[in-house]
Amino acid sequence: MIQGWNTRDIPDQSGRTAVVTGANSGLGLVTARELARRGARVLLACRDDERGEGAADRIRRAVPGADVAFVPLDLADLSSVREFAASHAPDRIDLLVNNAGVMALPYGRTADGFETQFGVNHLGHYALTGLLLPALRAAGKARVVTVSSMLHALADIDMGDLNSERRYRRWIAYGASKTANLLFVHELARLLARTGSPVVAAAAHPGYASTNLTTAGPRLERRRSTERVMALSNRLVAQTATAGALPVLHAATAPGVRPDSFTGPGRLGVRGAPARSWRARRTLDDVTGERLWSASQQLTKVVYPGL
DSSP states (O other), rough: TTTTTTGOOOOOOTTTTTEETTTSSHHHHHHHHHHHTTOOOOEEEEOOOOHHEEEEEHHHHHTTOEEEEEOOOOOHHHHHHHHHIIIIIIIOOOOEEEOOOOSSOOBBBBSSOHHHIIIIIIIIHHHHHHHHHHHHHHHSSSSSEEEEOOGGGGGOOOTOOTTTTTTOHHHHHHHHHHHHHHHHHHHHHHHHHHHTOOEEEEEEOOOOOOOOOHHHHHTTTTHHHHHHHHHHHHHHSSSHHHHHTTHHHHHHHHHTTOOOOOEEETTTTTTTEEEEEOOGGGOOHHHHHHHHHHHHHHHHHOOTTTT
16 A cells, blocks of 8 residues: 555646546546646546536636646547547647546447447547557657456456347446456557557556446436435445545556556555555456457557557
């Protein structure tokens, strides 16, 4: 455990540009706010215009003088990802935080036909990172931090059924998408090291944090009793979004973060200061990582330049 590490320990971020996906609420909003507080220019990459602009206003009120801007990005639509990279992304990016995600939704498909959780949580971020790689390389020692979950332990990747077409179980699909996040980081870190790139790819997770992620699925299906149970659990059991964002902020800013590291809360992986986190051994498997990378490239038609 990094004893007592908190937002006051974030190094000065002046002169750095960060992109945070899903920054309109929860972990993403906290991450963007604290990066801005330490001087970073932060782009809030969000799907909803009203909520994105509202988040930018909230950060400016909390941090007078904050250099933040909302930029539209829908990870469930690869044309939006390409538009973001082509028209809105700066020439230099020092930090990319792949935070946005969905959890345990009823079966659905993205604009490109992918199962929603796999498409948003993994493929959207795979495509975004590849399209932004030149800007990350331009910054030199940039970082890519991808937010996974301890619930990756629920499921392995089924390479023969990436879109859960044979059988869909919402929590298993969520766990598989979070395993995909860790395999993505593992393979990206390996490829960057092979080419001698100083860009660091790392992963983090919030433990159990109180955000709207857990209640979004039940609300969408109007399962009111489940929504109430999840909301009660958020209040009584979960740590705050501010506490949950600490491992993400540590992975994004702390000196000496190692490639392919996985940072989470230190107390049983649920609460506490950032620490090195347990991960399933399958998320470190080179063969599976290579296969998922190849499949992601074919599905998104995004090739990482120079890797």
